[in-house]
Amino acid sequence: MSVSLWSALQATAAQVEKLVSELPEPGSRLPEEQLEVAAAKDAARELRMRFLETRAEAVYDRLTNGGTERLRIAELVEAAAVEFPGLMPTAEQLAADRARRQADKEGYEIDQGIFLRAVLGAPRAGAHLLDTMLRPTPRALGLLPEFLRTGVLETKSVRVERRDGAAYLTMCRDDCLNAEDNQQVDDMETAVDLVLLDPQVKVCVLRGGTMTHPRYRGRRVFSAGINLKSLHAGDISLVGFLLQRELGYIHKLVRGIRTEDAPWHSRTVEKPWVAAVETFAIGGGTQLLLAFDHIIAASDAYLSLPAAREGIVPGAGNFRLGRYTGPRVSRQVILQGRRIRATEPDARLLIDEVVEPEEIDAAVAGAVDRLRGPAVVPNRRMLNLAEEPVDDFRRYMAEFALQQALRLYGEDVISKVGRFVEEVRPTCLVRS
Template identity: 85%
Template sequence: MSVALWPEVQAAVAHLDRLLATLPEPGARLPEQQAEVAAVKDAARTLRMRFLEARIDAVYDRLTDGRTRELRTVELVEAAAVEFPGLVPTAEQVAADRGRPQADKEGYEIDQGIFLRAVLGSPEAGTHLLDTMLRPTPRALRLLPGFLRTGVLETASVRLERKDGTAHLTMCRDDCLNAEDDRQVDDMETVVDLALLDPQVKVGVLRGGTMTHPRYRGRRVFSAGINLKSLHAGDISLTGFLLRRELGYIHKLVRGIRSDDAPWHSPTVEKPWVAAVDTFAIGGGAQLLLAFDHVLSASDAYLSLPAAREGIVPGAANFRLGRHTGPRTSRQIILQGRRIWATEPDARLLIDEVVEPQEMDAAVDRAVERLSGPAVVPNRRMLNLAEEPVHAFRHYMAEFALQQALRLYGEDVISKVGRFAEEGRSRCPAGA
């Protein structure tokens, strides 16, 4: 189908590019220059959104050859920049922004968010993209033969080991309390892929490793969420981190992996998952728990989603949390930063089992045994189908793509992550 970017969109983008060429770098602009740029960007973005609302399926089909090619989010925005100049920022513009601190960026990821919102909002294009993101990554396929042979893989962020039919994933960013960045998301998706692709694995377990951080030296920690130091430095990306995380490995935990080796009666290979929480699960760590089949916690641990304090959207937690806790508690946790201790009554809405810290290993073994039965996978599939329909998840992620992009460049977010960086913390618990 023939499709071209509207001339008025091209003209608005050309006007913006000419204006930016006459101005200093974003961080050095005067207030009146900033206001002028914002007005011109808003005009161009309004036209982009109108074009995409009218032509997104034709655009997506052009980029994917009628949905015969599978392009992940990063590849998709890169292809759109080449095929439809002006629709999304160029690779050069994105690279230039990536090299700047968050406060000094032009904000091109917002334009990527506009595009991906339209793609995910389309039942046809969005469903195809979700299916594409459930495919194993090239890195995982490259590492698969070695892992099948040895049963062990060491990455910079996660250690994967197969023991007696169980895949043990241990997050080992001991320098930053397992705070997530682009590298950790890449490593996590790789090991989740391998665990799902390995026919010897029946159950997966995720746990944090032992830390060397001064305040938690010698203790296991589950996760401190997003790495705010990396965010301040401009090293947290929309497509490579925020969307890849939600549409990639976390969605694979829920739906499984699309594989040519999947059984004839299912498009994906699924397995049950256990999460074991030591010390705390903050932010993205708490988000992760909502995708697991069984969550156990040490009695001295706590959970929190400090989204309002940080100013960003906590992934798909707004979509999933209320299903577990009900609307009032979910608002207390997300909007007001309520911390949930493992031993308080409301924790049972999020945690299946609480044990003393020294009993965690045995509790993990018991949970694995309970989830090893042959009827577990088909029943979890039916539960997830009822609790989290694909169309509802797609609709949520469409709006998330844009809202999170906007939040990345909010003045409050930039100010807050700047303070974290000045204090020398990559991401410590709230109040630590």
């Protein structure tokens, strides 16, 4: 470890902490105070980047006892804050920021993004962390015996029912059109873990539930993407939402779940996934579809990824979308907010079947029957290996960790989200 660089980082971090303690709360600072603290934070972040460029593997080894301990990303950043003071924000600093609106935060998550960029970018440490994130969560393991017995799971965000060898997951956040927040990410990962661990399940289906929102009452909606109301309130976290979502349940859709008792011929347990899209799949909803094996859409549905308009990076959407649509369409969708309606020609690049709304149930049943075959899983594994090499995904997520952290605190994002929430209050986020 470079003693001089580490000492300089600790001293600079201490100066930042002292300055912050002497200034008013972030939302009450004068322009010159904002500039002063931003310059101090930038100096510390430059040193963090330089330190981690060469020491990420060593830091990770120390935190995981040479890779013998499995720490999920939330546990990893907590351990780093304790073991390496100055490298990461403390638990107290993060708690103070969680109590603030997004516009009024100090932005400590940017330092987590710097750290996770370095760890994921380091080949050995990054591969170990990805493998750790493919393992079942403690919550899922605790619920597994009851789920195996009943085949039913009820959470705030997701309902699961096992029927005739298939698991049917229904996103049921009718209060906000299945817009995702930390709670939904946690519930979705629990549900995905359980159906992958259940040996009776051969095929998995995801669908949106029936809504009570006045504009969509009585209709099924797949997903309205990220919950912008929660983002405005400061309740969308880098680690607990944006990274856990991509490295947790969505990556498990692609790679399967890693278990200690997996058969000798496979490190993971995988299953085919079917999605049924009704009304719309906006933002994160469309990102989610890119991990599925078969997609059915109602003829009146549409897909969109309005990331540039919102100012954020659409998860692994930039990584996966062009593989399906080619670079021109992916730029139109991500950079210019183009909607793709289920009935237009380009929709065939993303959707396998387009049916009338009343035919969705029959289409789902047909897809489930077709994907039950014993050769489906090994072939999907080989397809995913060819289309999405693990190292490519790891490198993408390394850069995503930092870029998304920076975007969370971009002035344009905070301004847009604030205006949006004012326009749709008190309901939750429907993009026009």
